[in-house]
Amino acid sequence: MTRIDRRKFLAASAATVAAASFGLPKAFAQDSVDFAGETIEWWIPFSEGGGSDVWARFMAPYLAKHLPGQPNVIVRNVPGGGSITGTNEFVARARPDGLSLLGTSGSTQFPFLLGDTRVRYDYAKLIPVLVSPTGGVAYLPASLGVADASELSKIGDQELVYASQGATSLDLVPLLAFRLLGLNVRHVFGMTGRGDGRLAFERGEATIDYQTSSAYLTNVEPLVEAGTAVPIFSWGVLDTEGNVQRDPTFPDLPHFVEALEMATGAIPDSVEFDAYMAFFGSGFAAQKPAMLPEGTPENIVAAYRQAFADAAADPDLQAAKGEILGEYEQAVGDGVQTLYEVATTIDPEAREWVREFLMSEYQVQL
Amino acid sequence: MLETFLSSFATLLTVQHLMFMTIGVVLGLVVGILPALGGIAGMSLLLPFIYGMDPTSAVAMMIGLLAILPTSDTFSSILMGIPGSSASQATVLDGFPLAKKGEAARALSAAFSASMVGGMFGAIALTGVVLIARPLILSFSSAELFMLAIFGLSMVGVLSGSNLGKGLAACALGLILGTIGTAPAAGGERMSFDSLYLISGLELVIVGLGIFALPEIVDLLRSNQSISSTGKLGSGWFQGVRDTWNSRWLALRCSGLGALIGMIPGLGGSVVDWLAYGHAVQTTKGKTEFGQGDIRGVIAPESANNACAGGALIPTLLFGIPGSGSMAIFLAAMILIGLQPGPAMADPARDLDLTYTIIWTLAIANVVGTALCIILSPWVAKLTTIKYTIFAPFMIVVISFGAFQATRSFNDMLALLAIGLIGIFLKRFGWPRPAFLIGFVLATQVETYFYQAVQFYGYGFPLRPLALAIGVLTVLSVWFGTRKRPGDVAAASVSSEGDAEQAQAKNLMPQIVFTVIVGGLFVYAFFDSWELASFLDKVFPMSVAVVGLIACLVVGLPQLRAQKKISGGGAIAGGSANFDMDANMTDGGPWRFVFWLVGFVGLIGLLGYFLALIVFFMTFTRAVAKTSWLTSAVLTAGAAAMIMVLTWALNMQMPYGLLQEYFYDSLVWPFR
Known part of the structure; x- marks a missing residue:
């Protein structure tokens, strides 16, 4: 399987060691943590009803159950400013006492990775305690006559249309992916969700689309069965060493890097590919991290990591997770750091390339 | 089925x-x-x-x-x-x-x-x-x-x-x-x-x-007065x-x-x-x-x-x-x-x-x-x-x-x-x-x-x-x-903004100033969009700004002409373009109450929402409604309780003021 960019992985490991050796106060390490009678606020920088909100509300009772002292865990929505506002506010206000937790999403990570000047948070300073991956499947209309990724060259120069939420949204990942595949895709922006893209596909307006795993299973699989749509690749997941693996929900479908090899014959060693991997990690493989504020004592961090590890293993959670968590393995305990670094770091050269690319191709001023 | x-x-x-x-x-x-x-x-x-x-x-x-x-x-x-x-x-x-x-x-x-x-x-x-x-x-x-x-x-x-x-x-x-x-x-x-x-x-x-x-x-x-000008509800349930x-x-x-x-x-x-x-x-x-x-x-x-x-x-x-x-x-x-x-x-x-x-x-x-x-x-x-x-x-x-x-x-x-x-x-x-x-x-x-x-x-x-x-x-x-039907005086329309006859002003300056400000806003919007890199992002606001500016001219020119005529000693003019509900006001206009609103918002900025609410409520009921201290306290307590229940149930943070900015840790809910 493909190794994620080597430099980045080494940097990530180094950062982990650094954080472990002098980033955290050790004095409290032996103290026991007890949250009995406390209320823990889980900040979500999105409004009620969004994907991140559902994720936090689903996890909250299990976190409460497994933290020492069974505190009350509530979700606090702080929406606005494309999730930058709430995250800025958390970083400015939250105390490192274990009573405030932050959950963000790819939409919060992207402005950070792209170097948006209004971002006041630094992921390197927050302390991850859980990372939830997500995934999705890209598909084409059957009428194109493409059965799998190896036949993508059949499309040739024909223009495909993709209904996008915007060049700097999560749809940046498919934008970079289609480019790597050598597809000629026109992106029509201004969709308000992936659901809009699916409708456009069903109307025949869009001729290439992707849906997140749960939406794919409920809404696109019927189209595949009816013979009108063909799945091409899944985004895939990252294992604890940072390698891309097939999506456990779709074990028979190649992941994007496999598809890239099938279509173009090789995996490029380019800045473009590095950029794709950074945004793929941040937007899918490690989309939703839960973090404690900078300076949180080590024993509290340890208590949280243990609680999320226990929660993820809780048979009740496993029975109820359905399509909220999907088949994805939650990164918990000590496995959390590597995935987190992948989601929140980008090679400066790749960042610069993306910024210039977005400016020249899509007039995006960053 | x-x-x-x-x-x-x-x-x-x-x-x-x-x-x-x-x-x-x-x-x-x-x-x-x-x-x-x-x-x-x-x-x-x-x-x-x-x-x-x-x-x-x-x-x-x-x-x-x-x-x-x-x-x-x-x-x-x-x-x-x-x-x-x-x-x-x-x-x-x-x-x-x-x-x-x-x-x-x-x-x-x-x-x-x-x-x-x-x-x-x-x-x-x-x-x-x-x-x-x-x-x-x-x-x-x-x-x-x-x-x-x-x-x-x-x-x-x-x-x-x-x-x-x-x-x-x-x-x-x-x-x-x-x-x-x-x-x-x-x-x-x-x-x-x-x-x-x-x-x-x-x-x-x-x-x-x-x-x-x-x-x-x-x-x-x-x-x-009360909302119902007659002080009654009417009995038109079946009606x-x-x-x-x-x-x-x-x-x-x-x-x-x-x-x-x-x-x-x-x-x-x-x-x-x-x-x-x-x-x-x-x-x-x-x-x-x-x-x-x-x-x-x-x-x-x-x-x-x-x-x-x-x-x-x-x-x-x-x-x-x-x-x-x-x-x-x-x-x-x-x-x-x-x-x-x-x-x-x-x-x-x-x-x-x-x-x-x-x-x-x-x-x-x-x-x-x-x-x-x-x-x-x-x-x-x-x-x-x-x-x-x-x-x-x-x-x-x-x-x-x-x-x-x-x-x-x-x-x-x-x-x-x-x-x-x-x-x-x-x-x-x-x-x-x-x-x-x-x-x-x-x-x-x-x-x-x-x-x-x-x-x-x-x-x-x-x-x-x-x-x-x-x-x-x-x-x-x-x-x-827009078609007039037989018997109709005018085409179908809505007069949501009051009686036109009482609102003909002798001095049109306030109206003209407002029209100019709105027109200026359109000009600003036009040039603000001009700066954008993408044509697709600017074409809509720029078009709207042009239409808006033309409409402002259509409104403003008759107002200017009417003002000129009146200042030259002519009769009140301007047709429907001349409309000012406060033309003949005697109470000093809305400013007194706008000031209360500004004061409330300013207080929120200083003390945070909850404290500002209490101060505003007490002062307003005492100074404007002229209630007794007791009534005023009871009303304030009622409002405060209502807001506390709502924020608690919705698990919301009330807007911060400077007080919370600097003394967050020494405050307790609902003051923070």
């Missing part, structure tokens, strides 16, 4: 199901009566309880709440002149004048019966349509949605009152404020001043409250029901319109009341008093918004695409309880029975909700007989609370105040506020769908059959609306 019907029916009639539905209805009633709290707040209240409930009970509770909201939010629209939610803004136009005339009872009962008609119609229509809804929804692409948005904009014609220039200028002002924030095409930021608050644009809740509620509050305070019966075809047409608009994802409930209202104005025969208390102006939007609430369930259930904020939370709740909306919801072999249970719960909840509203209304309506100076601080607090739901920050307060000032001047100078709101509501849709339609279909998109049909319908409805 019959089996599906029977199984849904059996679920429907279980005691447990009906009980949870009633819980939802009662909660919805409370949330609806409080102005400015709508579906989003109601659903957010339920959300923490949903998780872990048995799915059908949870669904029953949510549907109960969703069904009654468009009915119960009528209370504040009619009785207080404050839009109960974004789906009942148009109800204010005629409902509130009726309440002021002392006909609150008639207006309420007409509204509730119309709501029930709409709700029932919606449920019946959905029962049949659910099976063919997929192709129907798929046939409305960006091209059709753009044409529908244009149809909506065409209502500006009838909502402009006597001066079309002011109507167009107000609409353009709404459109330009609607473009603030991130552009749909290339994501350029327009008039956001690099502020995070503005990149997601102004919130409709805040704009609705600022434009309608604040000017009303200020005017009522100035008049220093109201008779009114709905007399307008039954209008109610049914508007229900159909509402259900259809609700069903198509992309336009949303905030447009439907205006479409229905405009339709009523265009098609009503005989003498009309729209804008001054025509009962049909209440019946039309109220039947449409209830039907719309039902229709909106369809894209949510069948496609997993929520058409509104409250539907987004409904969808989230369904996923949390393990239901995955999608095509299976219309499949008789799978979840169709659940869909039918949902639809029929909606129908029953509508009946129960209407009954509860009618039972409650005599008590609620008494509010309109209270001295307004006592009532007003409650309104101000509730409105500010409703406004800061948007992003929960101090900026919401500033935005409310700024929009409120615009509203006060629009009202004073006779610029039709409905036209402004239509523009604001449709700004994003017009721009986004135009761009998408061109991208998908090229510039020939209006020739798609359905798009063309909507275009023809638009032309017909405009023609129908």
Whole structure:
């Protein structure tokens, strides 16, 4: 399987060691943590009803159950400013006492990775305690006559249309992916969700689309069965060493890097590919991290990591997770750091390339 | 199929199901009566309880709440002149004048019966349509949605009152404020001043409250009486029901319109009341008093918004695409309880029975909700007989609370105040506020769908059959609306901004200054967009700015000429362009009360919301309402308790002030 960019992985490991050796106060390490009678606020920088909100509300009772002292865990929505506002506010206000937790999403990570000047948070300073991956499947209309990724060259120069939420949204990942595949895709922006893209596909307006795993299973699989749509690749997941693996929900479908090899014959060693991997990690493989504020004592961090590890293993959670968590393995305990670094770091050269690319191709001023 | 019907029916009639539905209805009633709290707040209240409930009970509770909201939010629209939610803004136009005339009872009962008609119609229509809804929804692409948005904009014609220039200028002002924030095409930021608050644009809740509620509050305070000028409620309960019966075809047409608009994802409930209202104005025969208390102006939007609430369930259930904020939370709740909306919801072999249970719960909840509203209304309506100076601080607090739901920050307060000032001047100078709101509501849709339609279909998109049909319908409805019928004095129109004759000013300077400021805003918007990198991001605001500027000239030139004539010793002139409600004022204008509002917002910035509320309430009741210390303390405690319960239940942080900024750690809830 493909190794994620080597430099980045080494940097990530180094950062982990650094954080472990002098980033955290050790004095409290032996103290026991007890949250009995406390209320823990889980900040979500999105409004009620969004994907991140559902994720936090689903996890909250299990976190409460497994933290020492069974505190009350509530979700606090702080929406606005494309999730930058709430995250800025958390970083400015939250105390490192274990009573405030932050959950963000790819939409919060992207402005950070792209170097948006209004971002006041630094992921390197927050302390991850859980990372939830997500995934999705890209598909084409059957009428194109493409059965799998190896036949993508059949499309040739024909223009495909993709209904996008915007060049700097999560749809940046498919934008970079289609480019790597050598597809000629026109992106029509201004969709308000992936659901809009699916409708456009069903109307025949869009001729290439992707849906997140749960939406794919409920809404696109019927189209595949009816013979009108063909799945091409899944985004895939990252294992604890940072390698891309097939999506456990779709074990028979190649992941994007496999598809890239099938279509173009090789995996490029380019800045473009590095950029794709950074945004793929941040937007899918490690989309939703839960973090404690900078300076949180080590024993509290340890208590949280243990609680999320226990929660993820809780048979009740496993029975109820359905399509909220999907088949994805939650990164918990000590496995959390590597995935987190992948989601929140980008090679400066790749960042610069993306910024210039977005400016020249899509007039995006960053 | 019959089996599906029977199984849904059996679920429907279980005691447990009906009980949870009633819980939802009662909660919805409370949330609806409080102005400015709508579906989003109601659903957010339920959300923490949903998780872990048995799915059908949870669904029953949510549907109960969703069904009654468009009915119960009528209370504040009619009785207080404050839009109960974004789906009942148009109800204010005629409902509130009726309440002021002392006909609150008639207006309420007409509204509730119309709501029930709409709700029932919606449920019946959905029962049949659910099976063919997929192709129907798929046939409305960006091209059709753009044409529908244009149809909506065409209502500006009838909502402009006597001066079309002011109507167009107000609409353009709404459109330009609607473009603030991130552009749909290339994501350029327009008039956001690099502020995070503005990149997601102004919130409709805040704009609705600022434009309608604040000017009303200020005017009522100035008049220093109760809302009902006669101090009575009237006894027209049966009259109201008779009114709905007399307008039954209008109610049914508007229900159909509402259900259809609700069903198509992309336009949303905030447009439907205006479409229905405009339709009523265009098609009503005989003498009309729209804008001054025509009962049909209440019946039309109220039947449409209830039907719309039902229709909106369809894209949510069948496609997993929520058409509104409250539907987004409904969808989230369904996923949390393990239901995955999608095509299976219309499949008789799978979840169709659940869909039918949902639809029929909606129908029953509508009946129960209407009954509860009618039972409650005599008590609620008494509010309109209270001295307004006592009532007003409650309104101000509730409105500010409703406004800061948007992003929960101090900026919401500033935005409310700024929009409120615009509203006060629009009202004073006779610029039709409905036209402004239509523009604001449709700004994003017009721009986004135009761009998408061109991208998908090229510039020939209006020739798609359905798009063309909507275009023809638009032309017909405009023609129908402007045509004078035999016996009519003038073409159908709405005079929402008061009596023109008393408002002819001798000194037009205030009006001219306002027109110039608005014109200047258009110039600013034009050059602000000029700076953007992408053509796609700038073309819409620049076009709107040009149209707005021309409209400002159409308004401003006659005003200038009239001023010149008057200063030369001539008679008062200027026709409908000369309109100033405060031309002959004797009370010093609205400034005294605007100052109170500014003071309140300033206090929030210093002390945070909760402390500011207490200080404001005590001072206002003592100084303006002149109550005793005891009464004042009791009223303040009541308001504080209400806000504490709401923030606690919604788990919200109240807006911070400087105090919280520096002493957060030494403060305890609710002061922080």
